[in-house]
Amino acid sequence: MSHEMYENDSAMYYKEKAWHGLGTVVEKAYNPRQALEMAGLDWTVEQSEYLQVHLPNGESVIDHKHRANVRSDTRDILGWVGTRYQPLQNAELAEIAYSLNGSDSVVESCGSLFNGGQVYFLIRGESFDTGNGNDTVERYMLLTNGHDGMLRATAKPTSVRVVCNNTLTMALNQQGQSFGFTHNGDMAMKIQEAKEAMAMFRETGQFFKDAVGVLNYRSVTTESVQKFWTEIYQDMFEEIPMNPENKEEERAKKKAKVTLSTWAETFDSERQVAGDNMWNAFNAVTNWMDHKTRYIGTPEKKAENRMHSNLWGKSEAKKKRVFKAALAAS
16 A cells, blocks of 8 residues: 555545545644544554563563554554653644644644554645745645654654645755654653754744745846756766767767756746746756656555655755755856
8 A cells, every 4th residue: 555544544634635535634724732633643652561472482482672562542553662662642743743833833734654653744834925926835844753663753844836836845954954853761851852943943944935035036047047957967867978979878968958958848837927037947957856757656656755755755855955056056
């Protein structure tokens, strides 16, 4: 099941349903505590005291080094963890979510995966216009937590460009693009630090807004934008042979030409809205990453892989590099 929502998983989405069609769509905006109940996440994680291990010879021994994380309502075993592991409950994750906008915090979506092994909250941030009047950037904060022993608690800002549904991750390395902690040690202190980090994201969000404004007001010419795209392509993919001497180099040049032409077509199609600026040039590249990059598998698996890559994987890392390069371009 490519979307990883199993029999005992549930989710809530504000106004728009998810690509897999599962979960509950609501017309009213809910705060984190309300969303916790609406999404069916109002259960807790309990821990077994010890594990009984059956050996191949038929004997049984007690494993004092591991425990089972057990879901309180379904009694599903969510994961096997060490004795130092301390659960971060779903209600505690919801309380962290309030640190972004206080009592005004609103949930865009939340739910569970792997029968509750992993949970998430997507908190709506402040939207802003890039300066054109027709190009709005919506900002969100993604909170995730694993009860399966595989995923630490993490807060990560993301952004959606509404005009073309082009998703990018609002993250620069030097700005502390994410915050996370493991499930051991002083959990009360870690939760408090997470709340403080969420508050700091409001300030880094202002940095991102200012950076987008810089790109939006930085005009480009045909020559300068072609130079920017060529440098981006060669930095992220491969050198472009200007004078091919064999079939392999001819293939590489043709591939580059097709890609750069695609970026140019997207740039031209958005000119009336976004204008001849570096913001448009940047989005021409990231739009291609979101929608043109090939993924293998069924349509559902492709959608899942694309979403994962945009938020956490190679696509996200490349977008960071493009964003930095756009800011640095003369």
